[in-house]
Amino acid sequence: MELTGAEIFTHCLKEEGVDLIFGYPGGAVLHIYDALYQQQDVSHILVRHEQGAVHAAEGYAKSTGKTGVVLVTSGPGATNAVTGIADAYMDSVPMVVFTGQVPTSLIGNDAFQEVDTIGITRPCVKHNFLVKDVSELAETIKKAFYVAASGRPGPVVVDIPKDVTAARAEFKYPKKVKMRSYNPTVKGHPGQVKKALELILSAERPMIYSGGGVLTSGASKQLTDFTRLLGAPITNTLMGLGSFPASDKQFVGMLGMHGTYEANMGMHHCDVLIAIGARFDDRVTGNVEKFCPSARIVHIDIDPASISKNVQVDVPIVGDVGSVLKEMIKGLKESGKKLNQTALKAWWKQVDEWRSEDCLKFDRESKLIKPQYVVETLHKITKGDAFVTSDVGQHQMFTAQFYGFNKPYRWINSGGLGTMGFGLPSAMGAQLANPDSTVACVTGESSIQMCIQELGTCRQYGLPIKILNLNNGYMGMVRQWQEFFYQGRYAMSYMESLPDFVALAESYGHVGMRIEKPEDVEGAIKEALKMKDRLVFMDFITDPEENVYPMIPAGAGQNEMILV
Amino acid sequence: MRHIISILMENEAGALSRVSGLFSARGYNIESLTVAPTDDPTLSRLTVVTRGSNEIVEQIIKQLNKLIDVVKLMDLTEHAHIEREMMMIKVQVGSMESKEEVKRLSDIFRGNIIDVTPSTYTIEMTGNGKKLDAFIAALEDHPIIEVVRSGAMGIARGEKALHL
Numbered sequence A: 001m002e003l004t005g006a007e008i009f010t011h012c013l014k015e016e017g018v019d020l021i022f023g024y025p026g027g028a029v030l031h032i033y034d035a036l037y038q039q040q041d042v043s044h045i046l047v048r049h050e051q052g053a054v055h056a057a058e059g060y061a062k063s064t065g066k067t068g069v070v071l072v073t074s075g076p077g078a079t080n081a082v083t084g085i086a087d088a089y090m091d092s093v094p095m096v097v098f099t100g101q102v103p104t105s106l107i108g109n110d111a112f113q114e115v116d117t118i119g120i121t122r123p124c125v126k127h128n129f130l131v132k133d134v135s136e137l138a139e140t141i142k143k144a145f146y147v148a149a150s151g152r153p154g155p156v157v158v159d160i161p162k163d164v165t166a167a168r169a170e171f172k173y174p175k176k177v178k179m180r181s182y183n184p185t186v187k188g189h190p191g192q193v194k195k196a197l198e199l200i201l202s203a204e205r206p207m208i209y210s211g212g213g214v215l216t217s218g219a220s221k222q223l224t225d226f227t228r229l230l231g232a233p234i235t236n237t238l239m240g241l242g243s244f245p246a247s248d249k250q251f252v253g254m255l256g257m258h259g260t261y262e263a264n265m266g267m268h269h270c271d272v273l274i275a276i277g278a279r280f281d282d283r284v285t286g287n288v289e290k291f292c293p294s295a296r297i298v299h300i301d302i303d304p305a306s307i308s309k310n311v312q313v314d315v316p317i318v319g320d321v322g323s324v325l326k327e328m329i330k331g332l333k334e335s336g337k338k339l340n341q342t343a344l345k346a347w348w349k350q351v352d353e354w355r356s357e358d359c360l361k362f363d364r365e366s367k368l369i370k371p372q373y374v375v376e377t378l379h380k381i382t383k384g385d386a387f388v389t390s391d392v393g394q395h396q397m398f399t400a401q402f403y404g405f406n407k408p409y410r411w412i413n414s415g416g417l418g419t420m421g422f423g424l425p426s427a428m429g430a431q432l433a434n435p436d437s438t439v440a441c442v443t444g445e446s447s448i449q450m451c452i453q454e455l456g457t458c459r460q461y462g463l464p465i466k467i468l469n470l471n472n473g474y475m476g477m478v479r480q481w482q483e484f485f486y487q488g489r490y491a492m493s494y495m496e497s498l499p500d501f502v503a504l505a506e507s508y509g510h511v512g513m514r515i516e517k518p519e520d521v522e523g524a525i526k527e528a529l530k531m532k533d534r535l536v537f538m539d540f541i542t543d544p545e546e547n548v549y550p551m552i553p554a555g556a557g558q559n560e561m562i563l564v
Numbered sequence B: 001m002r003h004i005i006s007i008l009m010e011n012e013a014g015a016l017s018r019v020s021g022l023f024s025a026r027g028y029n030i031e032s033l034t035v036a037p038t039d040d041p042t043l044s045r046l047t048v049v050t051r052g053s054n055e056i057v058e059q060i061i062k063q064l065n066k067l068i069d070v071v072k073l074m075d076l077t078e079h080a081h082i083e084r085e086m087m088m089i090k091v092q093v094g095s096m097e098s099k100e101e102v103k104r105l106s107d108i109f110r111g112n113i114i115d116v117t118p119s120t121y122t123i124e125m126t127g128n129g130k131k132l133d134a135f136i137a138a139l140e141d142h143p144i145i146e147v148v149r150s151g152a153m154g155i156a157r158g159e160k161a162l163h164l
């Protein structure tokens, strides 16, 4: 069957099972938009800014495990998408971004709305393709989806010149792709698995440290089984929250810069560290020279380049986390061996002592609304069952610390890149993918303004997101650093002339609420959640000077936390 | 330590910039980088000479392998190998004396004079980098007008080979 490039595009999406894409039109993609208009299989969500499209696709992907799809035009469409693409790259989100390009005959001529999209995105994509001929289009799209979702996932950009979308070619969607240059390892090496088990079983003070890779792999169950079988304490990275139930006794909270005392002390004092789908990010390790000084380390990761990058490990296992954990569980069960129970008991006694420090305590008698209390209340009312997105700053850390994620794929945030503006659009993606679930966006008055225009998208598609704006009047996280490390010189961290968020929300056709007293918090959230089909913007006026504790200052070791 | 890494890559537009971009983005050192198609027109072969501790070189190799277009690579420094670089060098030879002297030096270093004018000789020479450096040093007072070097290429000795 002979089709135009634009028709091939829509057919390929259908073949890939894509039901929803996020995008914004423009000259270079008009043929594609015309083809989209004339079919029913793929729906298109019109955002208000291309950055929003990419974050929305991330929210969609992170809440479902499916690949997010974006369509933008050439030039400014592509450059606006770059922040989102970089964000998806840092957090290993499976995504295919289609960018329009000027016609092949004009490439390199500084044509209207031409940018070197391949060049600009190269350092922040898993891979990118320029489609030079319509005959290559279908196969390239097939490869793009395969690369994006396999191995360690990531964004793939497909740059399509306008003439390619008009040209005709025989359409045949390849059933399979084979790329001789790309073959991610899935199964862990049996010898390494055996070595790892031997090391783990020799531990007296074992610690499990797991990250977003567990979610990517769909291995929460295996992680939970393995952890329970072993009986060791487990901590999650910011990206890994929800992969192990937060309410489980073995869970010692998040680790890292704003991790719990018990998690960071556990890391510092353990003798065997089991790192699973985590990448030893600097926000986790603190000063690497002081990291886990007495531990021998097992590291399971699908990306060989993540192994021994920041911290040298003793037993690396390259492979899919789920598949490796399954082997390890089998190995443990078959051998019938257990950890030294006396040592483990003593270790737990120590961990529980650290836990009794109650490092997340905050002033519950305050006359001001404490941000922690808002998040805690949200947890209580939603029974920990909501999809929660966040932006970047103190509110993000409070959400990570206080929401208590018991289920995987519920926590959606920008971990690696730390992109303010992520919260609202990613909530749109999560809401579209999960229309019957509660989706909450916990944000700050500075972050929300970075993609505030997406309130229009929410209106257009009737997305009943619940926005909890923790309005402290400051760029709180910046102010906190300035208080701690710059003697309180609050350079540019105060946001004067804030909008009236209630009126702003209402002007978009949403419901706005302003909450100023602690005693009104619970009622407001309950009321908002009752409005099942409305977006509610809750503007909580919170304690302007609250800080996030504990904190590991830059350059310090994990045992050198600042506590409340 | 100095490492010579040979890479087989898909012969696609932009493949080279993926490699050079990786080195600059991650702050790895590049001493030289050469690239050309192979007998298989779908493959290019790159040779990168880099320096770094064992940990860094291990990371470089992993990151290179992670590039989707990289099909296969080999750290030649881990095996017995032959390294060659080609140089073309244009030297001022005004007097009869200097003509004779430069010709003699070139012969000693097994160079070929590939272009001659009344006042210049252009010499072609291959060898490892040190030999080429030594030749440049040996030219001493003969004014060098221009030097072009290919950067190093390498191949493993014996049965060992980088191929598909």
Ligand SMILES: Cc1ncc(C[n+]2csc(CCOP(=O)(O)OP(=O)(O)O)c2C)c(N)n1
Binding pocket: A391, A392, A393, A394, A395, A396, A418, A419, A420, A421, A443, A444, A445, A446, A447, A448, A470, A472, A474, A475, A476, A477, A478
């Ligand atoms: C796009 C972007 N610009 C700047 C920053 C640096 N930054 C990190 S947190 C922060 C302040 C965030 O303030 P707000 O959204 O009000 O949240 P709060 O910390 O007060 O909870 C800033 C400016 C960033 N992360 N992202």
